[in-house]
Amino acid sequence: MILAADFGGTTIKLGFVRDGGVCARARLDACADHPMSERLEAVAGAWETLLKEKGFTLQDCSGAALALPFLTDPKLQRVLGEFEKFPGAPEIDFAAWGKERLGLPVVLENDLRMALLGEWAAGAARGKNDVVMLALGTGIGCAALSDGRLFRGANNRAATLFGHSTLAWDGAAGRCGNIGCAEDLASTATLPQRAKARRDFAGSALEGAKKIDFETLFAFANRGDACSRSLLGECLKVWAVVVQNAVLAYDPEVVVLGGGVLRSRDIVLPAIEQHLHRRMAGLPLQIPVVGASLGDDAALIGCEVLFKQTHPARLS
Template sequence: MIALTGDIGGTRIKLAVVRDGQIIARQIEPALADQRWPDRLPALAATWRALCHEANIELATVAGLGVGFPSLVDAARGRILDEWGKFPGCAGFDFGAWARDTLGLPLALDNDARAALIGEWRQGAGRGSNDVVMVTLGTGIGVGVVMQGRVLRGAHGQAGTLGGHLTVRYGGRPCICGNVGCAEAEASTAVLRELAALRPEFATSALARETELDYASVFQLAEAGDACALALRDHSLGVWSATIVNLIHAYDPERVIVGGGIMRSSAHILPALQHYVNTHAHTAWGRVQLVAGELGDDAALLGGAWLVNEKNFPNASA
């Protein structure tokens, strides 16, 4: 089966051609997430066509378009349901109609974190388990869930995906979702500079001189003993750990996959998270295993191909 796939992120957009579970052509582009979504699409269509040309693939042989999008979506109708400060004009957009009219392809649309979970579940760190939660640490905190071998979506498409918006601090920081004290508002790259600026040590910290403040800098400078970086590291590890315990209590996984760009520091992150989970998660049956994602940027692209196959479009059996 051949599928065109996309992982639409707030910083980068990844596009690919996937054949029989293997990526045979790919392109990464800047997201330009301040642009209107309808205005962004012609360039993406051109890239998908160019990738098909590169891979010597005819569009007529493609089973469908599988896309992970950073929002709540109506997977059945191929519609984006709301906006999260990215791609104005995406809410209510009929993505399925666009795919048919522009590329002549049926669309399989899902949340981006759920698409990444599916990729890891089928071909990465979740192989062999039918009860998996994936937490993606990045600009935000994305979550996807598989329970008893079924991808969890819920009646309105939001089951499992709002794990980053579980309340971890009552009366805490306001979040873009409208809640307060969300994990994403308390420890994500999107709010990292704000969090750092609140620390009394920030003015004299090397972090204050970083033009692009990210968790790679935080973990590196924490190792060097920077007081502000140490405080941010420990605070963030606490938020992520508490979030994972909440997810374990809610969804009863046997394995939790932790992915995202932050996991370049997995040697520091995973042991701390595992220790907290072992100490605080109520799992009478045994211990939940925490593992790092294996597929990196490929996870949602491969998950997109599975979404196309799940839809059983006419060319999906080809």
């Protein structure tokens, strides 16, 4: 049995996982502006409460795993870089924390990579060993699996930053400093700004919206608002090109899509599949594009997968 926690922007999902299933769950407010050391202690306390409720102790666990909204260095067991979330995270020695606080070995990895491992073991990518997963919504996240292992690269960054690829080579510098960055062309962070810059914004349904997010955009487009339809069409094209580029880079058997935008999967999935089929007609690349199926459990289940891959001797 593994202790697992998934640090999201608004909620920390945690629980314990055994044989590919989440045995018990709890949630904490993320409080992502609070120090990581404080949130780790909150997670450890919540694990202990949950274990007690179910009649277990820390001694019944083989280890702990953390899915984090960061790039990580798995060898040093550290987080790379500050991203305005969970301040102080890069200073923490997670291996030492696990040993001192829990008496257990700890593994950590980027949250989308953990979700991909979960979808591979028990969800939408089951039975496929070459998989790309993209999360569309607040940003554009990416993770790739090659022959059943995470595709890591020289600095453990492979695929993770794919959403920051340049799509518009003559575009403006965006939030990350890159020019024409895919994430800046179709994500929640920039959507209001992109809507307001349009000529057809004045008088559109979006102009009267309290909040411009993808939920609003899909709803207004569905009702026939021309500005919303056009902006949504642009976003669908950006996502389709990102998926296409990921297919070219990683040669997957299946593409799994997650993220908030997948609430409108009936629109998103066919649009992307059609783009792949139309634009790559000369190549035998009929890659299925499917929605993630495990929801909040994906990263928790992935925690167990990564722990087993990292410490095979600790689990029979």
